[in-house]
Amino acid sequence: MPRAEPIRVLFLCTGNSCRSQMGEGWARALLADRVEAYSAGTRPHGLNPLAVRVMLEAGVDISRHESKPVGSLHDLEFDYVVTVCDSARESCPVFPSRVRVIHHAFDDPPRLAQGARTDDEALPHYRRVRDEIREFVQRLPRLWEGVHP
Numbered sequence: 001m002p003r004a005e006p007i008r009v010l011f012l013c014t015g016n017s018c019r020s021q022m023g024e025g026w027a028r029a030l031l032a033d034r035v036e037a038y039s040a041g042t043r044p045h046g047l048n049p050l051a052v053r054v055m056l057e058a059g060v061d062i063s064r065h066e067s068k069p070v071g072s073l074h075d076l077e078f079d080y081v082v083t084v085c086d087s088a089r090e091s092c093p094v095f096p097s098r099v100r101v102i103h104h105a106f107d108d109p110p111r112l113a114q115g116a117r118t119d120d121e122a123l124p125h126y127r128r129v130r131d132e133i134r135e136f137v138q139r140l141p142r143l144w145e146g147v148h149p
Contacts, residue, residue: 006036009080016041016067018051019084019106025055025062026137040070054126
């Protein structure tokens with residue numbers, strides 16, 4: 001029997017500028033009928049324009065997303081929290097015991113592209129991580145099959 005309410009998932013990263021935003025975008029695009037997706041950061045610092053650009057290339061518009069602190073979502077009850085970087089995992093706030101925390105670290109596109117002289121040189125790093133996050137999000141339902149009838 002399908003679950004009456006969508007599964008509420010939070011993608012958590014340090015800056016909430018790139019990887020967690022991509023996770024939220026992919027979950028909304030690919031799992032919209034099953035998931036209510038959010039993203040936040042432990043120390044947010046603005047939406048990364050190159051992340052917006054590569055997501056738009058893939059048909060997902062995250063340009064209206066906002067970089068926000070995890071505390072701003074304190075009124076929401078999550079089923080899953082997905083930490084997408086090691087720093088967020090280490091500084092992840094405590095959630096109620098019923099919340100399942102999943103850690104899957106993805107490379108940091110801005111760090112990978114640090115030596116790039118142009119946006120065009122930086123974009124392949126963002127695209128690779130974008131595609132890895134998409135594959136992960138597509139596999140998410142398998143993680144909760146049987147957990148949420």
